[in-house]
Amino acid sequence: MAQSTIPLSALSAQWHSENGAPPPRRLIAADSTLRADVAYRLACEGTALLWHGDYPDALRLLSAMRRRAERRRSRSAPTTHDSPAEAFHRHRRERARLARVLGMLLVPLDADRRIRLDRAPDVRAACLAAYGPFLDSRILSLRELLGVIGAHQWRLKGVEVPALGARIHPHYGVFSPVRGEYVDLVARAPLPPAVHDHPLAHDLGTGTGVLAAVLAKRGLGPVLVTDTNPRALACAEDNARRLGLADRIRSAGTSLYPPGGDRAALVVCNPPWLPHRPSSALEHGVYDPGGRMLTGFLDGLAARLLPGGEGWLVLSDLAELLGLRTRADLLTAIAAAGLRVRGRLDTRPRHPRASRPNPADPLHGARARETTSLWRLAPA
Template identity: 60%
Template sequence: MSIHWSEDGVERSAPWHSENGMPPPVRVVVVDDTIRADAAYRLARKGTGLLWRGDYHNARQLLKAMDRRVQKAAARSRGAGTDFAAHRAERAERSRVLGMLVVELAADHSLRLRRAPDVRGACRLAYGDPPGPVCVALQELLGVIGAHQWWTKGVPVPALGASVHPGYGVFSPVRGEYVDLVADAPLPKTAPTVFDVGTGTGVLAAVLARRGAGRVVATDISHRAVVAARETMTGLGLDGTVDVIETDLFPPGRADLVVCNPPWLPGEPTSTLEVGIYDPDSDMLRRFLGGLGAHLEPGGEGWLVLSDVAVHLGLRTPEELLTLIADAGLRVAGRVDTTPRHSRATDPADSLHAARRAEVTSLWRLVPART
């Protein structure tokens, strides 16, 4: 896909890149510091792309001003409250409108705007080697820059006494309560072999390796996650204990303990960045439960780490998870609960505050029903 525009009387074009699959704007105008926020917002709402040629910091200010107008419009149409479907629709509209403010990256991934930072390293980490000039939404580029900062400084994990460094597009373990559940739950009597299914950054695999597992196999279907997990193991000196494999769900064989922290919300992700949050029709959850028994050694356990926020949002009934467990030929041998510590759980301005405040994250200890 390409983006097309006219500039200085010349018709131009460049490849279009969007991590969330947003199509390029059909109509594009070149803008700079002289455009007013109201005018930019009106054009963006109508689907007109705004190719920025002004000052980088002014572009960021314009994006914030457009965002305020999006939020005001959403609040007016929302009324007294909102359900999750309305929340998702608002997020999609926000992404669409803000995605209309576009910048052009040069052939070396540099951003040639006044006062622009050096974004080459961040873009190379997210996109790989540059194929040539490319246009991206400024909103996406800011996410790429932010992810590079997280990758550089790391995310502290108290259970490890160290930091992990998630790359772009890899779910970051900023919510430490689910990590603490795995760090504190009693291990099966014998757990020489552990599978961590859907490992992400590898944080749970690393925690279990540090707890004394003889061998850990961590899997993920995402190549970016596999790269991040391998870097985590190298940084923690766990290369010889943890194998990271790129595969869908289970590795070959059986384990004494199989751990999975699947996406918590049933629903369609709108981008690759949301794959760690949304699980269409609870597909990963269903397949994990359905295949767990066949991958457990006799006397082994499966640990399912899952938030009940989907219940509070009306996306899953309280009984549905128990039914899925039973239908998979499993039973609950124990359960450990914790409550969230993240800031949104105590923010009444958050549109999903009630659900976040009531949320409980649980570690479900599962064993074959026949045992």
């Protein structure tokens, strides 16, 4: 194939990236005549490939590029001499590089949300659910589009939550409650005395609304939910309607705490567990830069609790095992916020990444030793 550079000014489609990636500086038209080795080299050099072949060939090329990237990643994997923190940071750098390189294979999307490629699937419903309506053509990475398709399938199918006896349906860009052990902690922790007279609760950073639903099922309400991600608030409202709990769960906006200063008998927060910068919208459910959400929750808690109320902090010790935070750091932050620990419930992870040895996962050792805790906090 003759490779011709396409100036961005010549394109009539808008660049689209949910992760905020800038538009590529160089584009070449690509089809099935482009060899995978060449495609991978160009992507590593920062040249984007705007696909003009058929859709299945684009998937095959993306897989071939991934295999080449994985081979390079194995050569730069953490060594036995790395500390847990060094292994984590090396792992994150390689994941970011992998995302950047694979994100260079682009596909065109029409204003009616159809992929302009032969033998392409119908992605209109998935794109409408993720992006909403738009009136112009778009260019986006095939990798992102596959994420949109996969997220829509999760949304339609839902995730079974035993603590609810029902399914939760995650929306695009909202972290899915696939790790049920932390939900079980909230379902079985003893409720504080204040809920008997004042059953108002707050769920901060609600995500899908799964913890708010558990609290509502336990008789609390209204449960005011917040999240910095508007998609999460819409997702929580959708799940509340599906579960018949819309009258007990209310959206309270995108601030950490609900505005107005109302006190609650119970304030629950399951912040992202790792104090590190996220590289995508979905990773905001895992990474909390500098521990800002954790600190904000602790510092504001005492002033938001009714007498006899509690704050429940649901947090993994994975950051401690990786050397990103110490237990002393956490306890110091709790004390500095004028709080004391009234009790703690612990559980071990049940997900396959913790139980099945995986030599390719440099963080497996830490995952296998991980403990998730529900810290019952009260004013000192």
